[in-house]
Amino acid sequence: MTGGGEGGRGGRGESLAAALGEIVGARHVRTALPERITYARDGLPTHRRVPGVVVLPGSRDEVVAVVRLLAALGVPFVPRGAGTGLSGGALANDDAVLMVLTRLNRILAIDPRNRIAVVEPGVVNVRLSAAAAPHGLYYSPDPSSQTACTIGGNVAENAGGPHCLKYGVTATHVLGLEVVLADGQVVELGSPGGEPWGPDLVGLFVGSEGNFGIATRIRVRLLPVPRAIRTLLADFSALRTAGEAVSAVIASGIVPAALEMMDQSCINAVEDSVYAAGYPRDAAAVLLVELDGCREEAVAADADTIAGILRAHGARDVLSAADAKQRERLWQGRKKAFGAMGRLSRDLVVQDAVVPRSSLPDVLEAIGRIAAAYGLTVSNVFHAGDGNLHPNISFDGRVPGLKARVDQASGEIMAVCIAAGGTITGEHGIGLDKLRYMPLIFDGDALAAMRAVRLVFDPLERVNPGKVVPVHACREWSGVRSAQWGVRSAADRDRSSNSALRIPHSAFES
Amino acid sequence: MSLVDRVRALLGDDAVDVATTPDGVPRVAPGSPDAVALLLGTAREEGWRVRVEGAGTWLPADAPADLALTTRRLDKVPAIEPQDLSATAEAGIGCDLLRQQLADGGTWLALDPPGLAGRTLGSVVATATAGPLRQGFGAVRDHLLGVTFVTGDGRLVQSGGRVMKNVAGYDLTKLAAGGFGAFGVIVLVHLRLRALPRADQTLVLEGSREDLAQVAEDIAAAAVQPAAHELMSPALARRERWMLAVRFAGSAALVSAEEAALRAASGGRFTALRADEAHALWMRAAESFATRPVTFRVGGLPDSSDELMDLLQHQVGDEWISASPGIGAIRWGGETTVDRLRRLRRTLAGLEVPLTLERAPWPVRAAVGHFGAYREGVGPLVAGLRRTFDPGDALVVAVEGTE
Numbered sequence: 009m010t011g012g013g014e015g016g017r018g019g020r021g022e023s024l025a026a027a028l029g030e031i032v033g034a035r036h037v038r039t040a041l042p043e044r045i046t047y048a049r050d051g052l053p054t055h056r057r058v059p060g061v062v063v064l065p066g067s068r069d070e071v072v073a074v075v076r077l078l079a080a081l082g083v084p085f086v087p088r089g090a091g092t093g094l095s096g097g098a099l100a101n102d103d104a105v106l107m108v109l110t111r112l113n114r115i116l117a118i119d120p121r122n123r124i125a126v127v128e129p130g131v132v133n134v135r136l137s138a139a140a141a142p143h144g145l146y147y148s149p150d151p152s153s154q155t156a157c158t159i160g161g162n163v164a165e166n167a168g169g170p171h172c173l174k175y176g177v178t179a180t181h182v183l184g185l186e187v188v189l190a191d192g193q194v195v196e197l198g199s200p201g202g203e204p205w206g207p208d209l210v211g212l213f214v215g216s217e218g219n220f221g222i223a224t225r226i227r228v229r230l231l232p233v234p235r236a237i238r239t240l241l242a243d244f245s246a247l248r249t250a251g252e253a254v255s256a257v258i259a260s261g262i263v264p265a266a267l268e269m270m271d272q273s274c275i276n277a278v279e280d281s282v283y284a285a286g287y288p289r290d291a292a293a294v295l296l297v298e299l300d301g302c303r304e305e306a307v308a309a310d311a312d313t314i315a316g317i318l319r320a321h322g323a324r325d326v327l328s329a330a331d332a333k334q335r336e337r338l339w340q341g342r343k344k345a346f347g348a349m350g351r352l353s354r355d356l357v358v359q360d361a362v363v364p365r366s367s368l369p370d371v372l373e374a375i376g377r378i379a380a381a382y383g384l385t386v387s388n389v390f391h392a393g394d395g396n397l398h399p400n401i402s403f404d405g406r407v408p409g410l411k412a413r414v415d416q417a418s419g420e421i422m423a424v425c426i427a428a429g430g431t432i433t434g435e436h437g438i439g440l441d442k443l444r445y446m447p448l449i450f451d452g453d454a455l456a457a458m459r460a461v462r463l464v465f466d467p468l469e470r471v472n473p474g475k476v477v478p479v480h481a482c483r484e485w486s487g488v489r490s491a492q493w494g495v496r497s498a499a500d501r502d503r504s505s506n507s508a509l510r511i512p513h514s515a516f517e518s
Numbered sequence: 519m520s521l522v523d524r525v526r527a528l529l530g531d532d533a534v535d536v537a538t539t540p541d542g543v544p545r546v547a548p549g550s551p552d553a554v555a556l557l558l559g560t561a562r563e564e565g566w567r568v569r570v571e572g573a574g575t576w577l578p579a580d581a582p583a584d585l586a587l588t589t590r591r592l593d594k595v596p597a598i599e600p601q602d603l604s605a606t607a608e609a610g611i612g613c614d615l616l617r618q619q620l621a622d623g624g625t626w627l628a629l630d631p632p633g634l635a636g637r638t639l640g641s642v643v644a645t646a647t648a649g650p651l652r653q654g655f656g657a658v659r660d661h662l663l664g665v666t667f668v669t670g671d672g673r674l675v676q677s678g679g680r681v682m683k684n685v686a687g688y689d690l691t692k693l694a695a696g697g698f699g700a701f702g703v704i705v706l707v708h709l710r711l712r713a714l715p716r717a718d719q720t721l722v723l724e725g726s727r728e729d730l731a732q733v734a735e736d737i738a739a740a741a742v743q744p745a746a747h748e749l750m751s752p753a754l755a756r757r758e759r760w761m762l763a764v765r766f767a768g769s770a771a772l773v774s775a776e777e778a779a780l781r782a783a784s785g786g787r788f789t790a791l792r793a794d795e796a797h798a799l800w801m802r803a804a805e806s807f808a809t810r811p812v813t814f815r816v817g818g819l820p821d822s823s824d825e826l827m828d829l830l831q832h833q834v835g836d837e838w839i840s841a842s843p844g845i846g847a848i849r850w851g852g853e854t855t856v857d858r859l860r861r862l863r864r865t866l867a868g869l870e871v872p873l874t875l876e877r878a879p880w881p882v883r884a885a886v887g888h889f890g891a892y893r894e895g896v897g898p899l900v901a902g903l904r905r906t907f908d909p910g911d912a913l914v915v916a917v918e919g920t921e
Contacts, residue, residue, distance in 0.1 A: 122819045122846075166685045177683060179692075180660060195895035201846040203817020204646070204696055205872040206889035206900050211659055211692030215685050232741050255601050259624075261713030262769050301772065302741045303779060309771030362681040366601035394682040395602075434683035442686070449686060450676065457675045457907075458688045464902035476687060485906075 021060060024081070028063045028105070031073045036111070038062035047091065047106055048099070051153070053355045053405065054414075055096030055440050059086070059106035066111040068128070068186075068194075068224040075222065076192030078105060084470040087218045089130065089161030092153040094358050095439025097165065097217050097475055104473065109160050112224065115139050123230045124183065124200070129160020129223050136228070145230040148175040151435070152343050163223050166215030168435035170266040170342070171298075173393040175231065177435065179214040186225035187213060190466040200227065212461070217437050218472040220465035234265070234300035238311035239335040242323040243291035247271060247376070247388075249322035250293035251369035254392045256321045257297065258365055262310045266298040267393030268342055271372075274349065274387040274400075278341040281348035285341025291324070295392065296342055345389040352385060352402040357414055361422060363430035365395040374424045375399050382417040396434035397425065422448070438476045446476075452483030460485045521566065521584060528560060529553050533591075539579060545571070545586040551608075551666060551674055551705040557587060558703065559672025562910040569914040570699050572638030573612060575808060576645070580880040581914040589640050592705055597680075598623050603711040604663060604680055609640025609704045625711040628655035628745075628767075630800060632807035632840075632849060632876075640704045646696030647815075647876055649804055650765070653842045654745035659695045661710050667694050667702035670908025680708040693903065696874075698888045700915045701907035717773035720746075720765045720796035721780060721788035724755075730762040731824050733784050734843045737764070738820070740783035742776060744844075746800075749823075751839040754803050754851075763799060764788065803840060810838055810851035812878040814859070818846040818871040826871065833862045849876075856885040860921055867891035880916075887919030 021039065029037045038044055039061055048058045065071045078085050086100035088108050100106040112128035115136060119125070120143035127136060133154040137146040150169035151157055157167070163185070168177045175181075184198030198210035213220050244250040250269055257267060270278070275287045275294060287294050297314055301307045315326045329335035341348075349356050363371045372388065375397075379386035390398040399421055403410050422432050422445050432438075432445040446455060459477045462469065519527070522544050525534050533553065535545045548554045561568050561584075569583035573590060589610035597606040600623040607616055614635035620627055630649035631642045641647075643665065646658040655661070664678025677690035693701050723733060730749055737747065746765035755761035764780055766773040780788060791799065807813050818826050823843040830836055830850055838851035859882070863873040875888045892900070897918075904917060 119819075121821050124819070166689070168683055172683070176656070176660065177685075179689070180656065189895075193895055195899065196893045197896065199817060199872050200870050201818045201820070201822075203815070203847065203872050203874070206892055206896060207697050207700070207903065208646075208659060208692045208695065209896065209899060211695075212689060215689050219688075235741070258603060259601060259713060261716055263712075302743055303772070303775035306769070306772040306775035310769050313769070313771075362679075362683050364599065364602040364604065364681055366599065391683075396683050430681050431679045431684045431686050433686050434681070435685055437685050438687065446687065449679070453673045454676045454690075455687070457669070457673070457677075457690060460906045461688055461690065461693070461903065464899060464906055 024083070025061055027077055028061065028074060031077065032063055032065045032070050036064040036066065047088070047108070050091045050093040050096060050098050052094045052096050052358065052441060054357055054411070055099060057099035057101050059100035060102040060104055062106045062108060064108045064111050068112065071107070071109070071112070071222060071224055072188055072192055072194060074107060075188050075190070078470070079191045082468070082470070084473045086472045087160070087164070087222045089158035089164070090132070090156050092157040093161060093165060093439065094360065094436040095433070095441045097437050097439030097472070098161070099440065107222070109222070110158065116225065118143065118230070120145060124227060125230055126225060126227050127159050129158060129163070129226060131159050133157050133159055133162060140230050141233065144233050146233050147181070147228060148231050149178045149181060152346060159226055159228070160223055163214050163226055164216065164218045165435065165437045168391065168396065170268050170391060173267055173391065174263045174265045179211055181229045182210055182214050182226060183229055184227035185210055185213055185223045187221040187223050189221040190468065190471045198227070202229065215437070217439065217476050219462050219476055221471060232302065235302045236304040236307035237298065237300045237335065238307055239329040239338055240297040240311060240315055240318070241287070241327040241329070241338055242295045242297065242318040243288045243325055244293045244295070244322055245291065245324055246322070247293045247372050248369040250295055251372055251392070253295060253318055253321035253323060254368055255366050256317050257314055258393060260313065260317055262299070262314060264297050264314065264393060265300040266296065267391070268296040269388065269390055269392035270294050270296070270342065270345060271388040273385060274345050274389040277348040277352055277387060278345050281344070281351055283341050283344040283348050285337050287341060296338060342389070346400070349387055349400055349402060352387070354404040354406065355402070357401045357403070357418060358436070359399045359401065359418055359421060360396070360433045360436035361425035361430055362394065362396045362434035363425050363428045365393070367428040368392060368395060371397065371424055371428050375421055378417055378420045378424070382413050384414065384417055394434065395430070440475060443475070443478045446478050447481040452481060456482040456485040524560070524564070525557065525585065528556055539586055541580065543569070543583055543586045545588055547588045547591040549591045551592070551668065554587065554668045554703055554705050555672045555674045557672070558668050558670060558912060561912045562671040565910070566912065567914050568912050570703050572610060572641040573636050575634040575637045576641050577877050578879055582880070583914045587703065589638060589703070589705070595619055598625065600625050603713065605709045605711055606680060607639055607707055607709065609638060609643070609707060611639050612636040613639055613642060620711060621714060624714050626714045627661060627709055628712050629658065629661055630804060632804050632813065634805055634808050635801070639707055643695050643707055644697065644699050644704055645876055650746035650748040650763070650800065650840065650842060652847060653747045653844050654743065654767070659692055662691050662695055663708040663710050665691050665694045665704050665708065666706035667704045669702040670912040671910055675702065678708060682710065698915055698917065699913055700904055700917045703913070715767035717770040718765070718767045718793070719773050719777055720763060720791045720799065721777065722791060722799070723762045723784065723788045724757055724759045727760045727827065730760050731843065733762055733787070736783050737780060738844055740779055742779050742783055744776065747842060747844045749841045749843055750803060751836055753837045754806055754840055755799070756802065765796070806838065807849065807851045810853070812854055812859070812882060813849065813851045813876040814873055815847065815849045815876055816866055816871050816873050818869070820844055820846045822846060822869070822871070823848065829865065833865065834858055856882055859886045860919070863891050883916035885919050885921070887916050890918050890921070
């Protein structure tokens with residue numbers, strides 16, 4: 009698109025940029041290489057793509073106009089929020105336009121009576137809770153990146169977070185969506201109260217990683233701020249014991265708001281950083297358990313029960329945060345653990361997989377063996393209550409051959425999780441990074457079904473192309489004539505022939 | 519070769535029972551998900567129209583079809599994992615049997631769908647019919663980890679998984695749950711369970727609808743967090759007046775604290791039920807809906823519940839109503855006409871409230887449709903999805919009406 013990859017811009021790229029500039033204003037179109045390079049990665053360091061053009065629309069109408077222009081030109085595009093994703097999902101090739109939605113950052117409505125908010129996609133997650141706080145409400149999904157990530161990105165990825173154990177992931181909290189489809193058509197999905205209007209298209213859209221279109225308005229459920237909170241820190245002398253304690257807590261019938269685990273490598277990284285939380289360095293693992301609710305006496309009693317269970321299952325000590333300050337400190341260590349691990353080495357791969365909770369002890373030991381076999385540092389910090397693992401591999405990408413070893417180790421870790429009955433991602437998404445694992449958990453029919461659904465929303469596969477579903481692994485599907493081309497009809501085929509996807513740079517021949 | 523002979527050749531003699539349906543449609547009971555796929559693949563090739571049945575206790579088995587596919591032999595529960603709080607069950611298992619097996623392992627599926635106790639799991643999932651517990655534990659979709667379904671052309675499609683979180687690929691489970699079978703036949707369901715609540719207490723209050731609606735608001739304002747919070751019409755509650763039934767389920771400490779908060783918020787007016795009384799109340803209310811010819815649900819904003827109930831009363835009567843005012847969900851049961859349902863759906867659509875027809879005789883379903891009055895642009899998406907999953911139009915489902 010830029011006529012010279014990373015090297016510079018051709019005349020065709022300039023004409024597209026000029027057309028985009030007429031819609032959003034020239035200063036919101038980025039064409040210079042140094043500017044485009046700043047969008048070449050997301051939160052995962054192992055994938056890099058330099059987009060052809062970056063455009064930052066400032067309103068829903070501008071989004072629609074941009075999408076319609078790109079549809080007319082047959083140019084693929086990639087929606088992006090704050091770029092904190094961890095799957096390479098919001099990266100665009102140089103034949104595509106990267107549409108950054110951070111300027112759509114208005115909280116459009118907060119309805120305290122019905123506990124609902126309506127936001128634009130670029131609203132930063134934590135800002136919504138701050139805005140809802142005067143009404144005694146908050147937005148529950150709390151990914152670790154919540155001070156930076158956007159709710160639009162959360163919707164695309166169906167983001168989770170520590171407190172999703174009790175309150176559910178993003179999909180649980182999204183009631184309705186206004187979406188712009190690939191052809192620029194605006195469609196409202198769901199209903200104001202959250203009841204699906206027909207089939208559950210809101211549920212289908214959430215987590216579709218931008219492949220079904222762009223959510224321009226998002227209606228979410230807010231929850232009452234808990235009046236009572238207890239935060240416990242339990243430390244263990246063995247990883248396995250900590251994993252077994254997780255199962256015991258879950259089986260108790262008391263659902264903690266959060267149940268997080270950190271291993272010794274992670275504990276030390278945190279304690280060496282400015283986020284030091286007072287975690288015991290000699291522990292093989294700590295569990296951070298939070299209970300919340302609206303009744304002080306019930307939360308206190310449940311916390312006592314859980315503390316007893318933790319002790320009975322091998323906790324050396326169970327500390328209860330004495331006040332809000334200590335609680336915040338304990339949580340800061342957990343939430344900033346990924347940042348703290350940045351100290352361990354130059355690069356960090358944050359992995360994401362889910363296993364049945366009862367298999368946590370075995371899987372954690374297997375991950376330890378894989379790390380040792382490859383000579384890698386793997387730190388575990390994760391949502392233990394959900395069985396949602398985050399084995400993080402620290403490495404220096406400049407060392408020859410090391411990246412390949414990290415890749416192999418990641419693959420083996422995924423294989424262990426799949427063998428345990430788990431899945432390859434619980435909250436980070438497939439993006440580019442996990443395309444290769446998709447055939448390990450879905451057969452050709454399941455993958456083809458996903459692709460066929462995508463074609464309903466985006467018949468030419470122009471929105472965030474090349475992500476989520478590995479096309480080569482799809483079995484033939486009725487109406488989808490060719491797995492490679494995804495052509496559904498003669499009309500589609502004719503239109504496809506102008507797509508910049510397969511004939512790079514053709515979009516500018518006008 | 520006749521259709522019946524063809525099916526016998528495909529699935530074996532014991533899978534076919536010709537004489538049992540009232541309308542003479544051959545009923546076929548495949549014994550495995552693969553057999554369902556084989557049957558529907560053949561149906562697509564032969565151009566057979568297939569209606570799907572479960573235990574026959576919810577949707578009437580009256581859709582015109584060449585054959586009826588019943589899931590009743592898909593009644594196995596391959597896995598219950600109390601430690602993981604998950605289970606895998608085939609779609610034809612009755613909810614009562616499943617509930618018993620789960621309880622034996624100390625686990626609980628926090629769903630109390632309308633209908634008879636033996637209603638199949640597949641029916642509940644396909645119609646997304648949650649009951650009063652939707653207030654505290656969410657919609658049907660919130661209890662699903664994954665499903666496997668067979669498309670109208672006989673493909674076995676697996677979606678989701680059996681772990682607590684999963685964002686691998688698009689979430690086709692959401693399409694299957696509440697799709698009324700339009701996108702395929704659900705054959706296997708992976709469930710998210712809870713530990714059996716240590717305490718379970720129901721309290722009730724009778725009064726006028728207006729009075730109880732005010733109490734419901736006071737309860738919400740006091741941040742009481744019930745598992746169920748249901749306003750029932752007198753006929754449904756089998757009382758003289760309307761009833762507000764509040765249920766708490768969880769740890770003993772939680773239930774006791776919430777009950778105290780409820781009493782404080784309501785001036786101590788609620789009466790606590792014994793466990794057997796509570797069981798009878800909730801079960802009768804659920805079963806009552808299976809005795810009415812038409813059932814539908816509407817979903818609005820919580821603060822519009824009263825207005826919506828007025829509207830229902832005015833247009834179709836309010837004899838059988840069960841409402842969760844805390845989340846704006848209302849279920850209606852009774853007798854009514856196609857014209858009234860169409861008019862009501864149009865009126866509700868103007869208020870941005872969808873009406874989903876849950877059960878009705880075929881002529882009503884066919885005319886009104888389970889869904890309708892979509893917002894602009896939604897219809898083509900639904901039609902596209904339907905073509906994707908049932909390209910030969912083999913599955914007889916009244917997705918939209920004929921208006």
